[in-house]
Amino acid sequence: MTSKILFIFLTLLIYFSKNSLSAEDGLCVGNLTIRFEPRGDSVGCYIFNGTSTDGLDGLTSIGFSDPYKDRDGNLMDPGLCIIHCADYGFTYAALHKGNECRCGLSTSLVTYTKLNDTLSKTICNLPCVGNASYPCGGDSGYTIYQAIISIDKQPQISAAEKVSIIRNLKNDKRYEGCIRDSPYCNQRALNGSKKEFSSLSIDDCISFCKDNNYKYAGLEIGSQCFCDNNYNSINMLNPEECSSSCTGNKYELCGGPLALSIYSIPPSDNSLKIGLGVGIPLFVIIVAGIGLFFYRHKLHKQKEANKHQGMNIANAK
Secondary structure: OHHHHHHHHHHHHHHHHHHOOOHHHOOEEOOEEOOOOOOOOOOEEEEEOOOOOOOOOHHHHOOOOOOEEOOOOOOOOHHHHHHHHHHOOOOEEEEEOOOEEEEEOOOHHHHEEEOOHHHHHHHOOOEOOOOOOOEOOOOOOEEEEEOOOOHHHOOOOOHHHHHHHHHOHHHOOOEEEEEEOOOEHHHOOOOOOEEEOOOOOHHHHHHHHHHOOOOEEEEEOOOEEEEEOOOOHHHEOOHHHOOOEEOOEEEEEOOEOOEEEEEEOOOOHHHHHHHHHHHHHHHHHHHHHHHHHHHHHHHHHHHHHHHHHHHHHHHHO
C-alpha cells in the first residue's frame, strides 16, 4: 500500500513539474507569474489643472483606447501601466480610479498640478485592483510614475513605428492574433514547452516550438516563448495589448504583459521531403511502366508485321 502511494505521489510530481512553470524558468514565483514592479516611487499625486489641453492623452494621440483599462478587472497595477506606456515610448504612466492607465510625454505634467502629501492621501486614495499595496489614483487624482522598464527591454523605436508594426501584423500569414494569458502558472493559455530567451525574435520562438513538435507559438513580454497544439480564440485581445518589442528584434512585437502574440507554425520540411520521397519514385515507376507498355506494343506490332511478311513470301513461292 505504501509503495502504491509513493508511486502515485512521484507520478503526480513528475506530471506537475513538466506541466507548470517554475521559478527556475524565470517566469513564475510560486503559483503566480512574475509581475513587474516599479523601479522607484511615484513622482506624486496630480490633478488636471483645467487647461484646454490634457497632457495625458498620449494613447489617444496614437489611436488607441484611452484610458487603457484593466481587461480582467483584477490586474491593473503600476507595473502593468508602466509597461504599456513605456512600450509606446511615453515618459509617464498615470493611474486613475484604481484600474485605469493613461500615458504622457515629457511635457505632459505642465497641464497637471502636483498635490502635497496631505491632499494626496485623500485624492489619490484608491488601491490598485491588481496590487492593493500601491495607490492607483482616485476619482479625480492620478498617481504618476516615470515609464521606465529595464534598459534591455526599453524599445528604441518611436510610437509611430510601433503602431505601423501593429497595423501590418496581418500581412504575416502566420500571425493569429493577440490573446490574454492567465496570471496562474498552471493555467497558462499555452501549456506546452516554454522558454525565456535573453534575445528573442518571432522566428526564434517558432523554431523552438517547431523543434518540439507543436502547432502554435506564443510570445509574451518581449522575452518569453510558449508552445501548444491549440489555443482558445475566445481570449482574443486588441492588437495594442501585445505591445512589447522583441528583445532580439526591436522591429517585431513579442506579446505584452499577460498577453501572447500567437503564430501558427508552418508544416515541417519533412512533410515535403516525404512527399518528394514518395512522389519521385512513383513518377519514375509510372513513366517506366508507360515506356514498357509502348515498347511491348511496338514489339508486338513488329512481330505481327514480320509474321505477315513471312506469309506473303511463302504464298509467292
